[in-house]
Amino acid sequence: MVKGLRACPICPDCGSKKFRIIERNDDAGKVTVECASCARRITV
Ligand SMILES: [Zn+2]
Secondary structure: OOOOOOOOOOOOOOOOOOEEEEEEEOOOOEEEEEEOOOOOEEEO
16 A cells, blocks of 8 residues: 555546646645646646
8 A cells, every 4th residue: 555645536627637746745645746738737
């Protein structure tokens, strides 16, 4: 299991589930990912 990406995020703009990891913050337990379809960035 990949640490820091517990659930599959869903893009709020286009509904895509395909993301690539932009930044990983292990201290806060958060990962910034970018939607593969519309390039929107979200933090999960
Ligand atoms: Zn998107």
